């Protein structure tokens with residue numbers, strides 16, 4: 001099947017590496033025949049890299065609608081700023097093309113709901129490239145926890161703080177504006193985590209959060225912005241099955257960063273990417289957990305995302321990282337943002353069904369102001 005990329009920025013290389021791994025392992029894979037970026041220099045440079053790694057130079061476009069018209073594509077991966085996800089997805093579906101969307105599914109829940117409805121209306125597949133639940137490590141971990149390797153989950157703790165030195169995350173200013181990115185790092189990074197939390201321990205019922213914008217100005221030395229997306233959030237939540245969670249993210253940490261996830265259950269602790277430590281003192285390394293729970297899953301999460309897309313198109317197989325699961329993850333983030341906005345705990349279902357939307361309204365207002 002023929003594949004196109006829309007957007008050749010920061011994350012596109014990781015996707016190319018994923019395709020390269022499938023090629024190297026002799027697995028069925030898409031033919032990357034077209035790439036598009038508004039910036040021709042980026043698209044051209046990326047096409048050269050594609051040829052180096054996959055052996056064939058894709059066509060280069062600067063207008064994705066032209067690419068959809070001329071490219072005879074089966075599927076595209078959309079690698080764009082969050083405010084563009086819903087319109088580009090609809091254009092792809094209308095052109096008869098299946099979509100792999102980057103996380104977060106959409107800039108905010110109402111657009112996410114629209115994307116799911118559009119995929120259905122046009123009868124097209126939409127998967128999410130969500131590396132936190134794909135690849136052998138993550139699939140094995142989720143299965144192991146769900147099958148009770150650490151007993152029933154009592155508590156998930158997730159601490160992620162980075163220092164930007166008041167510069168732009170990944171060199172991109174748009175990530176700090178809620179009218180372009182949906183929120184600050186709590187959406188851009190946080191949605192990875194909420195997707196992972198719900199994958200290992202089921203739906204989250206209720207969320208309470210504080211959020212803040214500590215750094216009032218950011219700059220890359222050439223431009224200065226006043227961010228409207230939060231740089232810090234501290235959240236607690238409760239799963240439907242009674243487990244608790246404590247989740248923190250910040251891009252305003254100075255001097256030292258921290259990062260780590262602990263999943264505590266009635267029989268032990270799981271350290272994602274590392275091991276399971278059981279109450280009898282035994283340590284089960286990830287290699288053994290993969291062997292037991294996901295021996296046939298490809299290692300690289302981005303490679304896995306293309307296996308999922310392929311199988312969803314050809315075999316109608318339900319992807320692990322589906323649009324619906326992407327919406328759920330996005331709605332947990334927006335439940336935290338809503339809670340911090342109105343100062344009350346929020347039921348995630350009220351975000352999923354659109355009943356609560358004070359924070360989302362502020363995102364849409366800023367989106368409109370950018371369009372003027």
Ligand SMILES: NC(=O)c1ccc[n+]([C@@H]2O[C@H](COP(=O)([O-])OP(=O)(O)OC[C@H]3O[C@@H](n4cnc5c(N)ncnc54)[C@H](O)[C@@H]3O)[C@@H](O)[C@H]2O)c1
Nearest residue numbers: 007008009010011036037038039079080081102103104172
């Ligand atoms: N680990 C991950 O899964 C991961 C990591 C980083 C980014 N992402 C996601 O990938 C997406 C892209 O992020 P990024 O970091 O690559 O952003 P980026 O800003 O580096 O790249 C976006 C690219 O899209 C191009 N572009 C913008 N509008 C366009 C249009 N209308 N037509 C064609 N090209 C256009 C830009 O010129 C830019 O090159 C986001 O959804 C982001 O959250 C995922």
